[in-house]
Amino acid sequence: MNLLLILFAIAGHATLWITLVNRLHARPWPEQWLRSLRHVHDAFLLGFPPILLLGAGLMGPRLLLDGKWSDAFWLWHVLFGICWLGGIRLIYVSARHMLTRNPAQLSKEEAHFIDIAAEFGRRPVDEGPYQFMAKLPLNEQFRVQVTQKTLALKNLPAELDGLTIWHISDWHFSGTIERTFFERVVMEMNRKPADLVCFTGDLIDRMKCVDWLESTLGSIQASEARFFILGNHDWNKQPDPIRQRLTDLGWIDVSSRSMEYEVRGIQIVIGGDETPWMGTRPDFSMHDNNVFRLLMSHTPDNFDFARQQSVDLMLAGHTHGGQVQLPLIGPVYSPSKHGCKYSSGTFFEAPTLMHVSRGLAGIHPLRWRCPPEITRLTLKRG
Numbered sequence: 001m002n003l004l005l006i007l008f009a010i011a012g013h014a015t016l017w018i019t020l021v022n023r024l025h026a027r028p029w030p031e032q033w034l035r036s037l038r039h040v041h042d043a044f045l046l047g048f049p050p051i052l053l054l055g056a057g058l059m060g061p062r063l064l065l066d067g068k069w070s071d072a073f074w075l076w077h078v079l080f081g082i083c084w085l086g087g088i089r090l091i092y093v094s095a096r097h098m099l100t101r102n103p104a105q106l107s108k109e110e111a112h113f114i115d116i117a118a119e120f121g122r123r124p125v126d127e128g129p130y131q132f133m134a135k136l137p138l139n140e141q142f143r144v145q146v147t148q149k150t151l152a153l154k155n156l157p158a159e160l161d162g163l164t165i166w167h168i169s170d171w172h173f174s175g176t177i178e179r180t181f182f183e184r185v186v187m188e189m190n191r192k193p194a195d196l197v198c199f200t201g202d203l204i205d206r207m208k209c210v211d212w213l214e215s216t217l218g219s220i221q222a223s224e225a226r227f228f229i230l231g232n233h234d235w236n237k238q239p240d241p242i243r244q245r246l247t248d249l250g251w252i253d254v255s256s257r258s259m260e261y262e263v264r265g266i267q268i269v270i271g272g273d274e275t276p277w278m279g280t281r282p283d284f285s286m287h288d289n290n291v292f293r294l295l296m297s298h299t300p301d302n303f304d305f306a307r308q309q310s311v312d313l314m315l316a317g318h319t320h321g322g323q324v325q326l327p328l329i330g331p332v333y334s335p336s337k338h339g340c341k342y343s344s345g346t347f348f349e350a351p352t353l354m355h356v357s358r359g360l361a362g363i364h365p366l367r368w369r370c371p372p373e374i375t376r377l378t379l380k381r382g
């Protein structure tokens with residue numbers, strides 16, 4: 001029993017650190033600060049279990065031998081109490097993960113996979129950071145889920161019934177995953193072009209990869225338009241040249257503004273939100289209330305803002321679905337003030353329907369039970 005209580009405390013301790021790290025990573029802190037925080041987190045996560053097992057289990061109060069809790073020094077009680085609270089939180093987030101259901105607005109969902117490593121006969125890994133992760137067994141980074149979702153939206157004009165959007169996010173060009181991987185994904189998208197393409201940020205992790213844009217995002221077809229915003233990883237590099245190259249390739253930058261755009265002869269409003277890292281929030285108040293509103297935000301943390309602005313559909317990325325999802329527990333790491341609550345999927349809180357993409361890559365090229373994805377949305381009136 002004491003061993004179980006110590007293991008529960010170890011799990012709770014990890015939960016508390018991860019809760020803190022997730023929330024602090026939602027802030028616009030310099031990368032160096034966040035990296036230092038992760039080092040502290042790593043040290044505690046690895047160092048604390050032996051301290052607890054040895055310090056409380058085999059020495060001190062000897063809880064794994066013949067010791068009693070009542071004889072333990074009061075500081076052990078405080079420490080275990082805090083850790084058990086973390087354990088209770090772990091039970092709560094696991095239950096939330098298992099009980100969360102898709103909203104009724106997601107009326108249909110289908111998916112197929114493209115196993116790019118199998119097609120190529122090798123994993124497309126090149127020179128870049130964290131190559132070892134890309135080569136780990138069971139890594140699903142190179143098996144891309146192509147998802148088709150039908151979303152029912154009350155305020156969608158009849159003329160836009162059936163409008164299609166490729167929602168893509170977080171491509172993270174770093175040089176570790178080869179350009180050919182992304183070109184293969186673009187080929188898949190162009191087999192079934194959509195009316196709109198929306199990219200919700202985190203494109204470049206290494207500036208030399210800006211040269212990849214022409215054969216990747218620059219080659220994606222759309223019958224109406226392609227819109228983009230950037231994310232915190234672009235902010236950490238040089239966002240201005242990235243913006244310029246994408247704009248030169250015909251993409252429309254919607255960051256920090258809301259604009260009216262005619263689709264199928266109907267005006268809609270499209271806004272882009274790169275806060276808290278860059279720019280300002282788009283102002284929707286200047287537009288007619290009845291016009292369909294689409295918000296592209298890098299982080300799902302701007303969901304409340306979207307609701308305040310009566311946004312009909314919000315598209316986001318950033319959280320990558322956690323990249324690794326554990327059985328029963330679900331995603332663990334998700335840089336959001338809400339932790340893993342909105343790490344990926346479809347969410348409705350009136351009047352806004354939000355779609356959060358798991359993204360296609362990451363600076364850490366590792367996925368498990370959380371494949372990279374591209375999503376083709378079909379909007380239906382209703």
Ligand SMILES: [Fe+2]
Pocket residue numbers: 170172201202231233318319320359362
């Ligand atoms: Fe990202």
